[in-house]
Amino acid sequence: MSESVVIVGAGHAAGQAAISLRQGGWQGSISIVGEEPYPPYQRPPLSKKFLAGELPLERLYLRPETFYAEHDIDLRLGSRITAIDREAHRLTLGDGGELAYDKLILATGSRVRRLALPGGELTGVHYLRNIDDVLALQEGFEPGARLVIIGAGYIGLEVAAVAVKSGLVVTVLEAADRVMGRVVSPEVSAFYQREHTRAGVRLRLETPPGTRIGGEGRVSSVIEGDGREHRAELVLIGIGVLPVTELAEAAGLDCDNGIVVDEYCRTADPDILAIGDCTNHPNALLGRRLRLESVHNAQEQAKTAARTLLGRLEPYADVPWFWSDQYDLKLQIAGLGDPGCRRVIRGEPGERSFAVFHCGDDGRLVAVEAINSPREFMLGRKLIAAGARLDPAELADSGNDFKALAETALG
Ligand SMILES: Cc1cc2nc3c(=O)[nH]c(=O)nc-3n(C[C@H](O)[C@H](O)[C@H](O)COP(=O)(O)OP(=O)(O)OC[C@H]3O[C@@H](n4cnc5c(N)ncnc54)[C@H](O)[C@@H]3O)c2cc1C
Known part of the structure; x- marks a missing residue:
């Protein structure tokens, strides 16, 4: 009898896993359950060409929506998995329904790290993780609008580049002494600082603690800890992401800055694998465990997990790589x-x-x-x-x- 696979999450890793399973000859059923209303899509353009209005929505999709039915993949969108019963091999859905599995792949990704600051709930304050976040941000994204970005990481700076090119007045506030400090060398930070400043972005480094957002109902300004005020109609907060692990944790799976898996994407439960941003995995090449937030990692772990389920064990040990487009x-x-x-x-x-x-x-x-x-x-x-x-x-x-x-x- 052929076995069933359920993939939790319908992001990049999930889509690739389903594609690789079918390409590899998986005979059993495949279900993808994702809480977003869109089929698996690429997130990188969200802060680049899609935000700039240079890419239609459908071009984000890994495969056209029809692909899944054509390949006998049951795609359940707008649906959340709320619990895993490992003993019974059953999942609970947000609407109270249940779904049985033989093999389970967790591809729950990351969510944005939220900043608890006064005014953070005002209209006009945005985060950027998914398509709906971009559609909401685009509403006020027009020439002359004043945008304050909190956090000079990849996403904050990519948005700054698109915004300043689109005629917005852009200020970036960063608590550290250089941009992208977590991911690039001081030389590369210095280069990007010059480029953004030259393009017209007002860059403020080493901002004092205590930032708050002012406004009544709608944002009207961002006030730094020392009282310096920046007028704003829009605020974007980009201060990193956290792995989505609560489902795995509640099911008793080992989690430590990500769902702990081995080089074949297996958890300690022989019927549960995990892939993508949500994993803490070993890399033999680097000689240590790590959690990565990148498309390459999502794709390669998805392919590795598919091979594992197909009985072709091949360890995942690639050189991590990333990219960012700014100007x-x-x-x-x-x-x-x-x-x-x-x-x-x-x-x-x-x-x-x-x-x-x-x-x-x-x-x-x-x-x-x-x-x-x-x-x-x-x-x-x-x-x-x-x-x-x-x-x-x-x-x-x-x-x-x-x-x-x-x-x-x-x-
Ligand atoms: C704006 C932006 C720009 C980026 N740019 C780059 C770039 O230039 N280069 C690069 O390499 N990477 C980039 N990344 C990172 C890259 O997109 C991620 O590493 C990749 O999307 C990870 O894929 P994933 O499938 O693991 O997770 P995700 O894409 O986060 O997908 C996980 C999905 O699972 C869903 N989910 C979670 N829990 C449940 C549940 N219980 N039930 C149902 N569904 C659930 C989530 O809603 C989500 O849709 C960018 C990310 C963002 C947000």
Whole structure:
């Protein structure tokens, strides 16, 4: 008898898992249950082309909505799973209904981290995680509108770039002393600070604690802890995300900054797997456990989980990679840098094309941040995966051709 799979969540990882299961020859039933009203879609354009109005809604979808029925995938949208009964292999739905499973994949993703600040509930204060959030933000998104963004991470800065290009008056408030401080090197932060300032974004770093939002019913200003006031019709808060784990926790699955899985995406329950943003997983290449918030991770863990269920165990141990689009700048990052690494810059920030290489003590390339430098990104990714060593002095010498250095290091 063929087994059934239920996938909880209908995001990027869920969609990819269903696609890979069918492509791999899964004979049993597949159900996807997602609380959003949309079929699995890509989130990256939400803060980029979709917000800018340059991409129609349907282009966000991983596959057209008809794909799922055509491939015998039961897509249940606008439906939330509220409990897992592991013993009975049954799920409870938000409407009180039940759904049986043989195998379960948790793909519950992340949710935005909320900022508890006075005025945070006023109309005009936004977060950005899903399509409906963008549609709501777009309502006041017009030339001349004043937008204050709290948090200079990827999402805050991507929105700032779209907004300033669309004629909004944009102020970004960041508590740290540099932008994207959690994910990029000081050199890359400094470069983006210059670019945003040059584009007309008012960037305020090291804002004092105690920010509040003023207004009656609707937002009218954002007030920094020291009393400095910024008039605003719109506020966007982008201060990171948290993994959605409560369903797994309530079912007694091990969670520690994500649902704990092994390199095959298996939890300790042999019938439950977890994939994507919601997981804490090991990476043999990096020699540690981590939780990632990236499309690449969602896709690759989904493929790994599908192979696991199909009985083809293959460990997931890829080099993590990310990207961000701001203005005409493509930032691509492979690997995870570490403050102890030696950093070598190749190329010219002034020419808006350069790369920062992070070399470990043993000379191994650990990470590369590439700005408008796809070749450095691609070769860097290969070098990191191969554990290749590069001489930082040779790398720093602009007279040396990078491709030749990389080919030598790769052997
Ligand atoms: C604005 C934005 C821009 C981004 N840009 C980039 C980028 O440039 N590059 C990059 O690599 N990554 C980017 N990301 C991150 C990337 O989109 C995520 O890493 C990816 O979506 C993770 O996929 P996922 O399927 O694990 O989770 P999600 O996409 O979060 O999907 C999880 C889904 O599960 C649903 N769900 C949760 N619990 C339940 C339940 N109990 N019952 C039913 N449904 C449930 C949620 O509502 C959600 O729809 C961006 C994210 C955002 C929000």
